[in-house]
Amino acid sequence: MNHPDAPLKVEDLSAFYGDMRAVADVSMSFAPRNVTALMGPSGCGKTTLLRCLNRIHEIAPGARTEGTVLLDGEDVYDSEMSVIELRRRVGMVFQRPNPFPTMSIFGNVVSGLSRSVPKNDKAAAAEKALRSAALWDEVKDKLGRPATALSGGQQQRLCIARALAVEPEVLLMDEPTSSLDPISTLSIEELMTKLAEHYTIVVVTHNMQQAARVSRYAAFMLADETRAGRLVEMDETSKMFTKPSDRRTEDYITGRFG
Amino acid sequence: MMAVAENAPRPRSYGLAIRHAISFFGTALTAVCASIGAICLLIILGYVAVQGIGAVNWTFLTSLPAPVGEPGGGIGNGIIGTGITVGLATLLAAPIGLACGLYLALFGRGWFPEAVRFLSDVLSGIPSIAIGLFAYVVLVAPFHHFSAVSAAFAFALLMLPIILRTSEEAVRSVPRTMREAALALGLSEFVTTMRIVVPAARPAIITGLLLSIARVTGETAPLLFTAFGSPLWENNPLNPMAQLPLQVYNYAISPYKSWHQQAWGGALVLILAVLVLNVLARAVLSSRWRR
Amino acid sequence: MFLIAIYAASGFFVLLVLLLFASLVKGSWPALAAFGAKFLWTSEWNPVTEQFGALPLIFGTVVSSTIAIVLAGLVGILAAAYLAEFAPRWLARPLSFVIELLAAVPSVVFGLWGLFVLAPFVRVALAPSLQHAFGFLPIFSGPISTGTNMLTAGLILALMILPTVTAISREVIVAIAQDLREASMSLGATKWETVSRVVIPAARVGIFGAIVLALGRAIGETIATTMVIGNKPVIAASLFAPSYTLASVIANEFTEANGDVYIGALLELGLLLFLVSFIVNGLARLLLFTVLKGDRA
Numbered sequence: 001m002n003h004p005d006a007p008l009k010v011e012d013l014s015a016f017y018g019d020m021r022a023v024a025d026v027s028m029s030f031a032p033r034n035v036t037a038l039m040g041p042s043g044c045g046k047t048t049l050l051r052c053l054n055r056i057h058e059i060a061p062g063a064r065t066e067g068t069v070l071l072d073g074e075d076v077y078d079s080e081m082s083v084i085e086l087r088r089r090v091g092m093v094f095q096r097p098n099p100f101p102t103m104s105i106f107g108n109v110v111s112g113l114s115r116s117v118p119k120n121d122k123a124a125a126a127e128k129a130l131r132s133a134a135l136w137d138e139v140k141d142k143l144g145r146p147a148t149a150l151s152g153g154q155q156q157r158l159c160i161a162r163a164l165a166v167e168p169e170v171l172l173m174d175e176p177t178s179s180l181d182p183i184s185t186l187s188i189e190e191l192m193t194k195l196a197e198h199y200t201i202v203v204v205t206h207n208m209q210q211a212a213r214v215s216r217y218a219a220f221m222l223a224d225e226t227r228a229g230r231l232v233e234m235d236e237t238s239k240m241f242t243k244p245s246d247r248r249t250e251d252y253i254t255g256r257f258g
Numbered sequence: 259m260m261a262v263a264e265n266a267p268r269p270r271s272y273g274l275a276i277r278h279a280i281s282f283f284g285t286a287l288t289a290v291c292a293s294i295g296a297i298c299l300l301i302i303l304g305y306v307a308v309q310g311i312g313a314v315n316w317t318f319l320t321s322l323p324a325p326v327g328e329p330g331g332g333i334g335n336g337i338i339g340t341g342i343t344v345g346l347a348t349l350l351a352a353p354i355g356l357a358c359g360l361y362l363a364l365f366g367r368g369w370f371p372e373a374v375r376f377l378s379d380v381l382s383g384i385p386s387i388a389i390g391l392f393a394y395v396v397l398v399a400p401f402h403h404f405s406a407v408s409a410a411f412a413f414a415l416l417m418l419p420i421i422l423r424t425s426e427e428a429v430r431s432v433p434r435t436m437r438e439a440a441l442a443l444g445l446s447e448f449v450t451t452m453r454i455v456v457p458a459a460r461p462a463i464i465t466g467l468l469l470s471i472a473r474v475t476g477e478t479a480p481l482l483f484t485a486f487g488s489p490l491w492e493n494n495p496l497n498p499m500a501q502l503p504l505q506v507y508n509y510a511i512s513p514y515k516s517w518h519q520q521a522w523g524g525a526l527v528l529i530l531a532v533l534v535l536n537v538l539a540r541a542v543l544s545s546r547w548r549r
Numbered sequence: 550m551f552l553i554a555i556y557a558a559s560g561f562f563v564l565l566v567l568l569l570f571a572s573l574v575k576g577s578w579p580a581l582a583a584f585g586a587k588f589l590w591t592s593e594w595n596p597v598t599e600q601f602g603a604l605p606l607i608f609g610t611v612v613s614s615t616i617a618i619v620l621a622g623l624v625g626i627l628a629a630a631y632l633a634e635f636a637p638r639w640l641a642r643p644l645s646f647v648i649e650l651l652a653a654v655p656s657v658v659f660g661l662w663g664l665f666v667l668a669p670f671v672r673v674a675l676a677p678s679l680q681h682a683f684g685f686l687p688i689f690s691g692p693i694s695t696g697t698n699m700l701t702a703g704l705i706l707a708l709m710i711l712p713t714v715t716a717i718s719r720e721v722i723v724a725i726a727q728d729l730r731e732a733s734m735s736l737g738a739t740k741w742e743t744v745s746r747v748v749i750p751a752a753r754v755g756i757f758g759a760i761v762l763a764l765g766r767a768i769g770e771t772i773a774t775t776m777v778i779g780n781k782p783v784i785a786a787s788l789f790a791p792s793y794t795l796a797s798v799i800a801n802e803f804t805e806a807n808g809d810v811y812i813g814a815l816l817e818l819g820l821l822l823f824l825v826s827f828i829v830n831g832l833a834r835l836l837l838f839t840v841l842k843g844d845r846a
Binding site for chain 1: 729
């Protein structure tokens with residue numbers, strides 16, 4: 001699976017926690033302005049792979065990577081690359097909503113913006129991000145309230161707005177609905193489809209129905225006998241679910257696996 | 259939709275150098291703060307060692323205090339007195355503290371255990387001088403007589419919360435299944451607890467005990483009006499008794515240069531004892547983890 | 550049988566603490582009866598005329614503890630941030646251990662060092678230079694006649710409670726969920742920005758609890774304070790003036806006190822310390838309990 005115009009590419013990437021190899025020799029590219037899903041059973045390295053893309057992986061003690069991640073052709077692991085700049089260009093949404101508990105709703109949305117941004121611009125950016133995250137109408141009258149007062153689904157959309165406010169090119173989502181109820185899940189999924197018009201989205205999910213609903217492309221990963229996650233295959237999602245080319249993918253999708 | 263971004267393109271690297279500089283200095287500041295405590299400890303230890311080492315010798319450790327102006331003299335009776343008092347306090351506090359800790363660990367729910375925990379926390383926060391007053395009121399005033407026993411009682415009250423909480427946590431960390439398995443074999447509560455649960459929790463319990471001993475060994479305030487001090491060899495705990503921390507205190511606030519020297523020497527002995535107890539306490543605990 | 554024994558021990562323990570409170574109340578009754586609430590806000594402390602007002606002692610206790618808590622709070626929180634967030638792992642553990650050892654140093658040793666090393670330093674170096682730079686402030690004005698004064702007491706107390714602030718704040722910061730750090734860093738914040746704007750604010754309740762707990766220690770500290778504060782029951786604006794604290798008065802005067810009212814007044818100071826530490830520790834427990842889920846230092 002190769003997209004020539006992919007903003008984000010991975011080449012021979014391996015990721016380690018100390019001596020343990022969690023991801024082994026993965027190469028893939030992510031289609032621009034589309035949702036790509038990373039699927040697989042738990043422990044297959046999909047989350048670790050995602051965390052390598054914005055170099056959050058490396059903040060764990062003993063964590064390191066080998067191989068290349070290219071963002072617009074630049075190696076993100078190059079010493080010239082500012083990791084801060086990288087993380088502004090590659091946003092991330094986490095498994096569980098994690099608004100900053102001491103900040104207001106507004107404070108959360110603009111928390112990634114530089115302090116030198118004038119107040120008016122901040123307000124405009126916050127409104128835009130909240131509108132993009134389909135949260136504006138629900139919170140526009142209570143921007144000063146603590147973020148923790150929102151419901152779980154609203155908190156997660158707030159976290160999406162927070163990531164969008166710094167205007168990333170790529171959005172990484174790590175099982176963004178795993179802690180939400182079905183109705184909130186639906187609203188996040190609709191939002192992802194809409195966001196895909198502007199952003200390149202990579203979403204980790206263990207929920208195959210979700211992958212089928214939201215993603216255009218999908219990658220299936222599996223841990224090998226040394227517990228290192230490897231890419232089994234990557235294709236258009238519709239094809240993966242109808243005629244996967246690898247037997248192991250078929251086993252997983254039809255539920256014969258784990 | 260992207261209009262705002264195009265009108266006001268995000269400044270890419272503007273300010274990044276400044277942010278990195280602030281981050282660097284902020285981090286450096288935290289490192290400096292973290293080293294302040296360590297440096298102060300080293301300075302104090304260094305001072306006590308340098309000033310005290312000259313005073314410490316065999317005679318100093320084994321003889322009675324000498325009157326002002328006379329050469330020699332030592333802290334022998336203070337060392338013995340502190341040993342006796344702390345030993346008595348341990349004998350008083352350890353069984354009660356351990357029993358309370360067991361009670362909390364095994365039957366830790368409900369209002370009464372919560373009350374015990376709360377009072378233990380309260381007791382651990384009460385200034386030692388107030389505890390000393392209490393010991394005075396119940397054990398000194400009624401008998402019109404200062405005594406080492408009253409000091410041991412005050413020390414025991416200072417040790418109790420530490421022993422109680424560490425033994426509760428130690429016993430709690432023993433898997434419940436271990437206790438249930440023993441009970442299922444038909445062993446009594448007492449046998450189960452003493453032969454199965456307590457041995458499994460022993461290192462942590464001993465650590466707590468050593469820490470509580472270290473806590474009171476250097477304690478001075480309650481001694482002022484309980485043990486009171488004595489210039490003699492005294493080994494009857496019902497009488498006033500010399501105490502090492504008290505000797506250091508009295509020598510330090512005296513106007514005599516030679517006594518200041520003795521104070522530094524006593525402080526060196528005291529601080530070594532306390533540090534050894536602390537290091538020992540942690541060594542016991544980490545030996546369990548290594549196993 | 551065994552169960553009865555451990556129940557009895559716990560009951561005995563509870564009785565003991567209640568007895569502690571009761572006996573302090575009973576002992577201080579002559580003073581409570583003689584002065585009532587006036588005890589707290591009159592400033593005459595005169596054993597000869599048997600007039601006892603605790604205001605100068607409360608003042609000395611509050612000011613010396615405030616100096617201590619401001620200094621130790623600032624340094625301790627930053628130190629905790631270093632140990633929890635920035636220090637390399639090989640350094641964090643031994644450094645934490647050394648700082649905790651500082652808490653093990655007996656208070657009489659702090660007092661000895663304060664009296665012979667810190668107090669002369671304050672008198673000849675620190676106080677004059679503070680006065681030189683900030684002499685227009687009332688707290689740094691006035692004569693510097695002695696090294697045993699409010700400032701020295703505050704500094705020694707700060708050093709003594711620093712390990713408490715550091716160790717507990719460190720625990721609280723470590724307990725902050727990792728995904729909050731990741732969220733902040735994924736927005737492009739530096740480690741420092743993450744710690745100072747997200748992690749420490751998120752830990753603020755627990756850190757406040759640590760500070761309150763340390764405040765309790767400072768208020769009740771006796772021997773070291775007694776050795777360096779100068780022991781004069783006066784209320785002065787200058788930090789270079791000697792002062793006196795509740796605990797120091799008890800330490801200095803109790804064995805020489807005679808008469809029910811005098812002893813009662815000293816016991817009432819003890820009762821006051823008991824009540825203040827009860828409130829302070831209750832508050833700290835409340836603040837820390839939810840954060841650390843009961844396993845505290």
